[in-house]
Amino acid sequence: MDDKLEAQKPEEEKPVGTAEEGAGAEEGAGSETGAEPGAGAASKAARGALGAARGAATTLKAGAFAMRDVHNASKQSADARSQAKAIRQELEVEKTVLEHRREIESGYEGILADQGKVVAAAKEKIESAQRKLSGLTEEHAALMSDLDELKASNASELRPYKRIAETSKGALEDANRALAEAKRAAKTAEAQVREATDRREQSVNSANRSLDNAQTRQRKVQDDLKKLQSGDSSPSAIAKMQSENVAALARVQAARAEVERATKEAQTAVENAQTHLWTQNKSLEGAQQEADAAKAKYEEQKADLDARTKDAEAKESALKDRIGEKKRLIDALRQEVEDAEASRDEAQGLIDEAEDIHSTPEETARLERSAAEREARLGQADDEVKELEATEKDLRRRTRIQRAALVAAVVALFAAAAILILSCSR
Numbered sequence: 001m002d003d004k005l006e007a008q009k010p011e012e013e014k015p016v017g018t019a020e021e022g023a024g025a026e027e028g029a030g031s032e033t034g035a036e037p038g039a040g041a042a043s044k045a046a047r048g049a050l051g052a053a054r055g056a057a058t059t060l061k062a063g064a065f066a067m068r069d070v071h072n073a074s075k076q077s078a079d080a081r082s083q084a085k086a087i088r089q090e091l092e093v094e095k096t097v098l099e100h101r102r103e104i105e106s107g108y109e110g111i112l113a114d115q116g117k118v119v120a121a122a123k124e125k126i127e128s129a130q131r132k133l134s135g136l137t138e139e140h141a142a143l144m145s146d147l148d149e150l151k152a153s154n155a156s157e158l159r160p161y162k163r164i165a166e167t168s169k170g171a172l173e174d175a176n177r178a179l180a181e182a183k184r185a186a187k188t189a190e191a192q193v194r195e196a197t198d199r200r201e202q203s204v205n206s207a208n209r210s211l212d213n214a215q216t217r218q219r220k221v222q223d224d225l226k227k228l229q230s231g232d233s234s235p236s237a238i239a240k241m242q243s244e245n246v247a248a249l250a251r252v253q254a255a256r257a258e259v260e261r262a263t264k265e266a267q268t269a270v271e272n273a274q275t276h277l278w279t280q281n282k283s284l285e286g287a288q289q290e291a292d293a294a295k296a297k298y299e300e301q302k303a304d305l306d307a308r309t310k311d312a313e314a315k316e317s318a319l320k321d322r323i324g325e326k327k328r329l330i331d332a333l334r335q336e337v338e339d340a341e342a343s344r345d346e347a348q349g350l351i352d353e354a355e356d357i358h359s360t361p362e363e364t365a366r367l368e369r370s371a372a373e374r375e376a377r378l379g380q381a382d383d384e385v386k387e388l389e390a391t392e393k394d395l396r397r398r399t400r401i402q403r404a405a406l407v408a409a410v411v412a413l414f415a416a417a418a419i420l421i422l423s424c425s426r
Contacts, residue, residue, distance in 0.1 A: 073388070073391060073392040073395050073396075074392055076388050076392075077385065077388040077389050077392050080381065080384050080385045080388050081385050083381055084378065084381035084382055084384075084385050087374060087377055087378045087381055088378055090374060091371060091374045091375060091378055094367060094370060094371045094374060095371055097367060098364065098367040098368060098371055101357050101363070101364050101367065102364070104353065104354050104357045104358075105357055105358060105361075105364065107354075108354050108357075108358050111350060111351065111354040112351060112354060112355075115347040115348070115350045115351045115354075116347075116351065118343060118344070118347035119344050119347045119348055119351070122340045122341070122343045122344035122347065123340075123344060125336070125340040126337055126340045126341060126344070129333045129336045129337045129340065130337060132333055133330060133333045133334065133337070136326055136329050136330050136333065137330060139326055140323065140326040140327060140330060143319065143322055143323045143326060144323060146319060147316065147319050147320065147323060150315060150316055150319060151316060154312035154315070154316065157308070157312070158305070158308055158309060158312060161301070161304060161305045161308055162305060164301050164305075165298070165301045165302050165304075165305045168294070168297050168298035168300075168301040168302070169298050169302075171294045171297070171298070172291070172294040172295055172297075172298040174294075175287070175290045175291040175293075175294035175295075176291055176294075178287045178290065178291070179284075179287040179288055179290070179291040181287075182280070182283050182284040182286075182287035182288075183284060183287075185280045185283065185284070186277070186280040186281055186283075186284045188280075189273070189276050189277035189279075189280040189281075190277055192273045192276060192277070193270065193273040193274055193276075193277050195273070196266070196269040196270040196272070196273040196274075197270050197273075199266060199269065200263075200266030200267060200269065200270050201266075203262040203263075203265070203266045204259065204262050204263050204266055206262070207255070207258045207259040207261075207262040207263070208259055210255045210258060210259075211252065211255035211256055211258070211259050213255075214248070214251040214252040214254070214255040215252050215255075217248050217251070218245070218248035218249055218251070218252050221241065221244050221245045221248045222245055222248075224241055224244075225238070225241045225242060225244075225245050228241050
């Protein structure tokens with residue numbers, strides 16, 4: 001400790017003349033040389049700055065030593081505190097372990113008795129749960145097998161009903177296609193009736209107009225003939241007009257024949273179209289009846305299939321519920337086994353720990369000795385911390401002036417440098 005204190009003392013420096021003394025000496029020298037007045041002023045300022053710099057250098061050196069010693073003392077205190085803290089932490093851990101061993105050792109008999117009961121109860125609970133679990137597992141497997149058989153049986157029973165329903169559905173689709181075709185044919189027949197009726201009216205009207213025109217021309221020829229016959233017309237003119245009248249009458253008769261022919265043909269076409277329409281309507285009625293019958297049969301077959309499917313699904317669902325209940329019981333028992341095993345393992349762990357501590361009293365004794373030695377080391381470390389902190393505090397107090405002067409010297413050094421620079425620039 002004395003060596004540390006000696007190392008922390010600041011080095012003593014030989015006294016150096018002050019800045020003022022240096023400046024005075026330089027002034028005397030300048031006067032004796034008989035230099036010019038302006039040059040003497042500049043030289044005086046330079047010598048003053050040089051003297052200040054020398055004084056600042058001495059102060060800087062002393063302050064630097066003081067700062068170094070304070071830093072070293074602070075580091076030693078911090079290291080000592082860190083070492084004491086580590087010893088204290090190790091001691092706390094050691095005391096905790098030692099206290100735990102003492103507690104276990106003092107309750108050794110009780111731990112063996114109490115935890116032995118826990119282990120026995122847990123084992124009994126595990127064995128009981130495992131017996132139940134074995135039975136439930138077998139029941140669960142049997143129910144799963146029953147479910148597979150039920151599904152296969154239901155699929156087999158429903159298969160023919162599905163085929164019947166599919167056949168009925170196909171028949172309904174065929175009937176609907178036939179009905180749609182019959183509807184299209186009936187609409188086509190209706191259009192044909194309308195077209196035949198329109199053509200009949202046009203043809204008969206055209207023939208009647210031709211007849212009217214022929215009759216009009218015949219009456220005009222007859223009127224002209226009567227006029228010729230009642231007048232003084234020549235026989236040749238009358239003969240010619242009579243010939244014209246015969247031709248006009250022939251045209252009227254031809255027009256009447258055309259009217260009869262057009263009326264008869266158009267009426268026949270209309271009647272044929274109507275007959276075709278009647279035939280198509282009858283076919284439509286038949287297709288509609290077949291479609292209705294196919295629909296009714298399909299709905300009946302589908303309803304029967306749906307009812308049977310629903311019944312089969314209900315049976316499967318009831319069996320699945322039983323399986324789910326067995327599964328929940330199995331999971332509960334497995335959890336019960338896991339909890340009991342955890343309780344058993346924890347109790348057995350406490351027993352094993354108690355047996356180990358009880359069978360190794362030398363370890364407890366070693367921990368006691370180690371804790372006592374560590375506690376003594378901690379006391380020494382705490383004393384050393386106090387001593388180093390007191391030394392650091394004293395050193396800070398004794399070097400406060402040197403450390404403050406260091407700051408002032410640095411400022412002075414910068415000021416002197418500035419003066420030198422200004423002097424040199426003139």
